[in-house]
Amino acid sequence: MTQTNLLTYLDQHPDTIIPASGDGNTFRMLSDEGFPAILIDGTLTANTLIAEDSQGMLTLSEYAKFLRDMRLKKTGRLIADLQSGFGNPLNTYYSAMELERSGGDILLLNDQTYPAHTTAEPHTTTPEDLIGKLRAAKDALENSDTQIWIKLEGIQSYGIEGIIQRIGYLAKAGADAIAIDHYDIDQLAQLTERQLPLPLMETWTPGMTQITGISGWLDKGSLTSAIKNAQSDAIKLIKQGGITYAEK
Amino acid sequence: MLKNNKMRHQFNKEVMSGNIVEMMVAPDALAAKIAEAEGAQAIFSAGYATSASALAMPDRGIADFGLSLERCRQIINAVNVPVFADADTGYGDLDNIKRTVESYEAIGAAGMFIEDQVWPKRCGHMDGKKVEPTEVLEAKLRAAKSARKHDDFLIMSRTDARAVYGLDDAIARSKRYRAAGADFIFIEAPQSVAELEKIHEAFPDTPLMANMIEDGKTPLTKKEDLQELGFNIVVHPNTLTYTQAYAEKTLLETLKRDGSTKAYKDRMITFPKFNEFVGLDRVNARDAEYSPEKMARTYMS
Numbered sequence: 001m002t003q004t005n006l007l008t009y010l011d012q013h014p015d016t017i018i019p020a021s022g023d024g025n026t027f028r029m030l031s032d033e034g035f036p037a038i039l040i041d042g043t044l045t046a047n048t049l050i051a052e053d054s055q056g057m058l059t060l061s062e063y064a065k066f067l068r069d070m071r072l073k074k075t076g077r078l079i080a081d082l083q084s085g086f087g088n089p090l091n092t093y094y095s096a097m098e099l100e101r102s103g104g105d106i107l108l109l110n111d112q113t114y115p116a117h118t119t120a121e122p123h124t125t126t127p128e129d130l131i132g133k134l135r136a137a138k139d140a141l142e143n144s145d146t147q148i149w150i151k152l153e154g155i156q157s158y159g160i161e162g163i164i165q166r167i168g169y170l171a172k173a174g175a176d177a178i179a180i181d182h183y184d185i186d187q188l189a190q191l192t193e194r195q196l197p198l199p200l201m202e203t204w205t206p207g208m209t210q211i212t213g214i215s216g217w218l219d220k221g222s223l224t225s226a227i228k229n230a231q232s233d234a235i236k237l238i239k240q241g242g243i244t245y246a247e248k
Numbered sequence: 249m250l251k252n253n254k255m256r257h258q259f260n261k262e263v264m265s266g267n268i269v270e271m272m273v274a275p276d277a278l279a280a281k282i283a284e285a286e287g288a289q290a291i292f293s294a295g296y297a298t299s300a301s302a303l304a305m306p307d308r309g310i311a312d313f314g315l316s317l318e319r320c321r322q323i324i325n326a327v328n329v330p331v332f333a334d335a336d337t338g339y340g341d342l343d344n345i346k347r348t349v350e351s352y353e354a355i356g357a358a359g360m361f362i363e364d365q366v367w368p369k370r371c372g373h374m375d376g377k378k379v380e381p382t383e384v385l386e387a388k389l390r391a392a393k394s395a396r397k398h399d400d401f402l403i404m405s406r407t408d409a410r411a412v413y414g415l416d417d418a419i420a421r422s423k424r425y426r427a428a429g430a431d432f433i434f435i436e437a438p439q440s441v442a443e444l445e446k447i448h449e450a451f452p453d454t455p456l457m458a459n460m461i462e463d464g465k466t467p468l469t470k471k472e473d474l475q476e477l478g479f480n481i482v483v484h485p486n487t488l489t490y491t492q493a494y495a496e497k498t499l500l501e502t503l504k505r506d507g508s509t510k511a512y513k514d515r516m517i518t519f520p521k522f523n524e525f526v527g528l529d530r531v532n533a534r535d536a537e538y539s540p541e542k543m544a545r546t547y548m549s
Contacts, residue, residue, distance in 0.1 A: 065318075072350050089538035090531070101325065103354070131547045132538030139537075142250060173547045 006077055006106070007147075007177065007199055009036050010216035017204050018079065020219040023048040024070070026227070031074045037106070038074070040067050042081035043118040044221050056115030060086045060095050064102040071103025079149070079218075080104025082137065084116040084125065089132035096137035100146050108179065108218075109137055110151040111166070120182060124154030127166055131173045138174050147176035149201065155183050160190050171197035179218055185209060251328070252356035256400035259290055259330035259358035263402065263432065263455050268475035273485040275301035275492065276319070277326035278526075283488065284327045285525070290358065290481075291327055293320035294334040296371050297489045309368025313339040313348060321355040330358035332402075336369055337380075338362045342391040349395040349403075359402030361434055362388050364409065364421065372436035373464035377408050382421045386428040393429035404457065405430035410437050411465070419450045426454055432480065433457070437465040441477070444469065448478030457481040462490060 010016055018037050021027040022044020030038050042055035045066050050057060067080055080099040085092030092109070099107050111130045112122045130150070137148050150170050155163050167178050179201035180191065188202060192213030204210075204217035206225075249257070262269045272288040274280035275297035283291055296307040298319045303311060316334070324331045333352045338345040345362070352360045363369065364385040366378040385405060392403050405425030409418040415438065422433045432455035435447050444466070447456060458479045460468055474482050495515070502512040509516070517525070 068351075068354065072347070072354060088535075090535040093534060093538075101356075126540065127548060128540035128543045131543040132540065135543065135547075136534075136538050169547050173543075 006036055007215070010201075011199070014212065014214060014216070015210055017217045017219055019223060020044055020221050021070075022046070022066075022221070022224060024073075026223050027070050028073060030223075031076070035076075037077035037079055038070075039079040039108070039218055040070055040081060040104075041221060042083050042116070044224050045081070046118075047224065054118045055081070055083055056117050060098060064098050067099065067102040067104060077105045078103055079106040079108055082107040082109040082148075084110050084112040084114045085133040085137070087114050089129070089136040092133040093136035093140045096140040096148075097142075100141055100143065104146070106147045106149055106176075107137060108149050108151055109133060110153055110181075112153055121156065122153050122182070124152075124157060127169050130166070131169055134170060134173050134175055148174070149177040149179055150175045151179040151181055151203075153181045155180060155187055160187060163191070164194060164196070167196055167198060177201055177215065179203065181220075185211070188214070253398070253400070255324075255328075255330040255356060256358050256398055256402075259332065260400045260402060262289060262330075263480050266480075268471055268479060269481045270471055271332060271481055271483045272488065273297045273483060274323055275489050277322045279488045279492070280323040280327050280331070281525075284329050288329060290330045290332060291323055292332045292334065292483050292485070293323050293357075294483075294485055295336055295369075296485055298334075300489050300493075307369075307371035307374070309336070309370070313344070313351075317351050317355065320352065320357060324356045331356070333357040333360040335360040335362050337365055337367045338388050338392070339367075342387060345388045345391040346395040349392045349401075350397075353397055353401050357401070359404065359431070360392075361404035361406045362392060363406035363436070364425075369408075372406075372408055372411075372459065373461050373466075375411075377411050379407070379409050379412050382424050385421075386424055389425055389428040389430050402431040403429065404432045404434050406434040406436055408436050410435060410439070410443075415443050415446060419447065422451070426451070431455070434459070439465050441467060441469065444474070444477050444479070452478070455480040457483060459483050459485055461485050462487065 018039055019030050019035055020039040020041040021030055022041050042058055042063060045063055046052045046055055046058040049062055049066060071078060082095060082099055086095045096107055110116055111124045113125045134148060134150060152163055152166055175198055177199040181203040188211060192211060199215040201216045201218055202214050203220050205220050206222050210217060269289050271290040271292045272283040273292040273294040274283055280291045295311060298316050299305045299307045299311040302315055302319060320333045335348050338348050364379045366380055370377050389405055405422060407418045407421045409421050418435045422435055426433060433451055434457040436459060438444050438447060456479045458474050459466060460482055471482050499512050503509055
C-alpha cells in the first residue's frame with residue numbers, strides 16, 4: 001500500500017480506526033490483523049519504555065529506537081509520533097529525518113509547544129512556529145512518499161475559525177492531512193460542514209460517535225487502556241490470593 | 249535511488265570492480281566523517297574500535313549487538329560512503345542471525361561479516377581464540393542469506409581458524425562458507441605474504457579482504473601490493489583508534505606538564521576549522537530558514 005493509497009483507502013473507508021500501539025505485544029497482535037496502518041503513539045511508548053504518562057518525557061532517540069524495532073516486524077505503514085518536533089524547527093528537521101530513517105511512513109507533528117504533554121488542555125504554539133516545523137520536517141524527508149500529518153490540539157483555545165485558519169496555512173505549507181484532538185462533537189460537526197483543503201482525521205476513543213465527513217480516526221490507546229484494566233484486575237486477584245494465603 | 253540502496257549498490261560495484269577498495273575502520277561518527285573527507289572509499293564499523301570507543305574495553309565479546317548496531321547506525325548517518333558492519337558471531341543462534349541481518353540492512357549498512365569464533369570472541373589478532381565446527385557458520389551464512397532483503401547487501405564469511413588449526417584448515421572452511429552463500433571471504437590473521445598469496449590461489453575468483461593491523465599477525469602490506477596479490481578490500485582496523493588514543497594521551501601529558509595546551513596547539517584543529525568541518529554554518533542556515541518572520545511572509549499572507 002503506498003502512502004497515497006492510504007489516504008485513498010481512508011477516503012473510501014471513512015469509519016476506519018487506525019489503532020495505536022506503544023508496546024511490542026500489542027504491536028505484534030495488531031500487525032497480524034491487516035490494519036492499513038498502525039500509529040506508534042508517543043504517550044503509549046513513554047508508558048512502556050520509561051513508565052511515564054506524558055509523551056514529552058520520552059526523548060527522540062528513545063522513541064526512534066522503539067520505532068526501528070517495530071519497523072522490523074511489519075512491512076505495512078507506520079505512523080510515527082513526531083510530537084511537537086522535540087524542540088524548535090531546527091530540532092524538528094533532524095527529528096523528522098531520524099523518524100523517517102527509523103521506519104516512519106507518516107510523521108504526525110502536533111502543534112503543542114515543546115516539550116509536548118499528554119493532557120486535555122495542552123499549550124499550543126504559534127502558527128509561525130508550527131509552519132516552520134512543518135517546512136523543516138518536509139525538507140528533511142528523503143523519500144517523496146513519506147507524509148507529514150499535523151495534529152491540531154488547541155481547538156478549545158483558538159476555536160473553529162482559528163483552526164480553519166491554521167489548516168489553510170498548513171495546506172499552503174505542504175501538510176498532507178490534519179488530525180484534530182481535544183474537540184467536542186459539535187465542533188467536529190461544524191468542521192465537517194466547511195470546505196477544508198486537507199483530509200481531516202480525528203482522534204478516537206471507545207464510545208465516540210463517528211460522524212460523516214471525517215477521513216479517518218486515530219485511536220488514542222484503547223488497547224492499552226484495556227490491558228491496564230485487565231492488569232489491574234489481575235493485580236487485585238494476586239493481592240487477594242496473597243491475603244488468603246497469609247490468613248491460612 | 250534512496251541513500252541506503254545507493255550505498256549498497258556502490259559498495260557491491262566497487263568490490264566487484266577488480267580495483268582494491270580501501271576501507272577505514274571508524275570508532276565513531278566523527279572519525280568516519282574525517283575518513284570520508286580524506287578519501288576513504290568505504291567505512292567499516294568494527295568491533296575492536298567500537299569496544300574501545302564506546303566501552304574503553306578490549307575486543308573480547310563485551311560489546312553486544314545493540315551497542316554495535318547503534319554505533320554503526322551513527323556512522324552511516326554521518327557519511328555518504330558505504331559502511332560495512334562487523335557482526336561478530338551474529339550474537340547467538342540462527343534466530344539472532346536473522347535479526348542481526350534485518351537490523352543492519354534496515355539501518356543502511358552495505359553488508360556485514362559473520363565469523364566462526366566461539367562467543368565471547370576475541371580480536372582476530374589476539375591469542376587464545378577458539379572456533380566453532382564449520383557447520384555452525386555454514387548454517388549461519390545460509391540463514392543470513394535467507395534473511396537479507398537486498399542482493400546488494402553483501403555477506404562476508406570470516407574464519408579465525410588460521411590461529412587454531414592452520415591456514416589449510418582456514419582455507420577449507422572458507423570454501424565451505426563460500427558454498428554456503430558467502431559473497432566474499434575473509435581469512436583472519438594470515439602470518440606472511442606467502443600466506444596471503446596462498447589465500448588468493450585458493451580463491452582466484454572470489455572477492456577477498458585483507459586486514460592490516462599494526463602490531464598484528466599479518467605483515468603490513470601496501471594497498472597496491474595487496475591488489476597485486478589478488479585482494480579486493482584492504483581494511484585498517486585500529487589506525488584511527490590508536491591515533492586518537494595517542495593524541496589524547498600526549499595532549500594530556502602536555503597539559504599536565506605545562507598547565508596549558510599552548511605547546512600542543514599546532515597539532516590541534518582550530519575552533520573555526522572544526523566548526524566548519526562539522527557543518528555549523530549549514531546548521532545555522534537551516535535554523536534561520538524557518539524563522540517566524542519568513543514563515544509568516546511566505547505561508548500566512
